[in-house]
Amino acid sequence: MTTPTPRVIVPSAAAKGEFFQVKTIISHGMETGLRHDDQGNVIPRKIINKFVCRYNDSVVFSVDLHEAISANPFFEFSLLATESGRLDFVWEEDGGDVYALSHQLAVG
């Protein structure tokens, strides 16, 4: 499985009091936990089980993921521009690995 790669599309500037759109994706094979290897052993489940977006350290969008989710989970949502600052995006994987991105937003 290739290394998971997270990406986001977010504007770098937004007008105060307006909504801006956030799009995120992580390329991830989402191992189902239902496959066997060549020796017949079960390959443990390894999916992204949580995605969180923080805006200046406050959680503004959070999703729990379970079985039946597709590979390469894609999310699109809107946020209200309140102040300049940092957006943090975190994807949590089964087994405890974490993938993260940050983005600076100027609000004028």
Add this chain to the structure above:
Amino acid sequence: MKSSTRREFGCLTGAALLTALRPRLALGQAKARVIVIGGGIGGATVAKYLAASVTTIDVTLVEPRRVYTTCFFSNLHLAGLRPLEQLTHGYEALAKQYGITVVHESAETIDPSAKTVTLNNGSKLSYDRLVVAPGIAFRGGAIEGYDEAAIEIMPHAWNAGPQTRLLRQQLESMEDGGLFVLVAPPNPFRCPPAPYERASLIASYFQRSKPKAKILILDAKDSFNAQDLFQDAWNRHYPGMIEWLPAQFTGGVTAVDTKTRSVITAGETFKAAVANVIPAQMAGRLAHQAGLANQSGWCPVDPVTFESALQPGVHLVGDAIIGGDMPKSAFCANSQAKACAFAIAADLTGSTRFPAHLFNTCYTYLAPDDAFSNAISFQPVDGKLKTVLSFVSKVEESADIRRLAARAAEGWYDAFTHDVFG
């Protein structure tokens, strides 16, 4: 909303959905056989998710019909707002894309101890696991005179397809000023808001085409789902057109007379121009034949695996089960089906089983541009399915919010039916 898709990220498309989950076949393993009986929302979803997730399982779907017409959105057809063809889905993608063997025969009997299913063409199929999604059947005898012949005169239209078409034709040929009588069933029944959504959308049709017509709902209950939202909408959109009479007022519907198209209650007889009789319900026929239903007429199941509490090795999903807090809705059937598919897949592959997460999302039309919605999550608690979180629309929502919900419902329909059949 075509502007925002995975494509913007350059390398990933919708085709990555599920196909990327397809595992390789483990060498030297005999394939386990799963038979799914019933190609409605629950059955089709179990078959698809099993076949998509595990290639070491042979999945057979037994469904006599070549196409499935969704009950959800069929009230829009009754109001003349959607052709029935747009609500009709085939099984080709399940067969071709997911490798499911689709058998267009009806299952006559199940033998849970021999683990076999006998079809109406006489052939016998054997299974390792069986999933039964039998839907609903109508309880005979609850309304005197409402027999097979009466159904063609006073349609129930509670299984979508020819019955929906028949009721629509009757509504279209009804004269302005006619009385449309809707007999609403006792709990529990398929899709709790649907009789009242039906009255609402038919009222919108009458308002456009037959403004002097009236709608009378004769209910077997004294209250109903989302009653405040419906009654608020009826006053706003169709003042004076819809009358709802609870059971305590009429004493309940006891009989019908097809010759005069009359609905007879304990106290009074109502002569209808068009009558829609939705009878009391229970689990579909096969559930009773196979000993899957208890004395309630519905099927008790384990709320984690959806395995029958009465017949080991047989799972059930959808309207036929005793679902605790989960309503009998297509979305619930789909959600139960995924939990069931992954529970079976984990057992048959010797993998870890993860806790099930169950949901309902539903949109209900009050008028063509006024819809409300709910979103509810459920979890098994002490052997029962309990509500965990819920959002339900409020009476005081703005017209803009309701218009957006009516638009969102269309997107919901496309995405949801693609998840099941696409």
